[in-house]
Amino acid sequence: xxxxxxxxxxxxxxxxxxxxxxxxxxxxxxxxxxxxxxxxxxxxxxxxxxxxxxxxxxxxxxxxxxxxxxxxxxxxxxxxxxxxxxxxxxxxxxxxxxxxxxxxxxxxxxxxxxxxxxxxxxxxxxxxxxxxxxxxxxxxxxxxxxxxxxxxxxxxxxxxxxxxxxxxxxxxxxxxxxxxxxxxxxx
Ligand SMILES: CC(C)(COP(=O)(O)OP(=O)(O)OC[C@H]1O[C@@H](n2cnc3c(N)ncnc32)[C@H](O)[C@@H]1OP(=O)(O)O)[C@@H](O)C(=O)NCCC(=O)NCCS
Numbered sequence: 001x002x003x004x005x006x007x008x009x010x011x012x013x014x015x016x017x018x019x020x021x022x023x024x025x026x027x028x029x030x031x032x033x034x035x036x037x038x039x040x041x042x043x044x045x046x047x048x049x050x051x052x053x054x055x056x057x058x059x060x061x062x063x064x065x066x067x068x069x070x071x072x073x074x075x076x077x078x079x080x081x082x083x084x085x086x087x088x089x090x091x092x093x094x095x096x097x098x099x100x101x102x103x104x105x106x107x108x109x110x111x112x113x114x115x116x117x118x119x120x121x122x123x124x125x126x127x128x129x130x131x132x133x134x135x136x137x138x139x140x141x142x143x144x145x146x147x148x149x150x151x152x153x154x155x156x157x158x159x160x161x162x163x164x165x166x167x168x169x170x171x172x173x174x175x176x177x178x179x180x181x182x183x184x185x186x187x
Pocket of ligand 1: 110112117122123144149151153154155
């Protein structure tokens with residue numbers, strides 16, 4: 001049974017647009033404040049409004065889950081990159097990715113603190129897989145702070161391989177890099 005439907009009776013899933021920017025930043029700030037209070041601020045990298053605005057446009061997209069009153073409960077950036085994996089992710093390669101090949105990176109995935117544990121991450125990931133499949137992008141990557149069990153566990157449960165833990169030179173964070181190759185049908 002879908003746990004989400006048991007707990008969230010009325011919600012909408014949709015691609016986000018520029019009008020959503022204030023709500024996107026608000027949800028990020030709510031989640032970041034909660035993480036700061038819990039002593040785990042490194043679980044997300046806070047992004048600027050400009051960063052989100054850039055990712056509402058081609059070739060990227062943002063997907064969200066809203067309540068009937070429009071409040072965002074969950075959101076995620078589907079980023080597209082053709083940079084070197086070393087530059088974008090800090091790992092020497094994504095196994096099987098051709099040189100210069102496009103891949104998608106999960107960014108800014110947050111679920112409102114009051115709604116965590118209800119399957120919303122699963123819902124975001126499933127849409128990301130479909131979106132990548134529709135756009136012919138077969139390599140997916142994510143980075144998560146290495147001690148962040150729920151995030152890492154969520155990716156591993158959805159078929160990601162752990163490429164190892166690196167130290168991010170920008171802030172010395174220990175970051176786990178995850179990789180998935182989509183099978184036919186975008187799963
Ligand atoms: C991490 C986060 C996105 C997870 O969202 P969520 O909606 O609570 O996650 P879900 O309920 O969909 O659970 C996703 C999966 O992870 C699994 N999971 C959750 N906690 C876990 C843990 N501690 N260990 C292993 N797996 C875990 C769940 O069982 C679920 O697996 P399933 O799909 O097979 O049922 C959410 O807690 C969040 O926003 N945290 C703060 C911001 C953040 O850390 N973002 C991630 C940055 S990389």
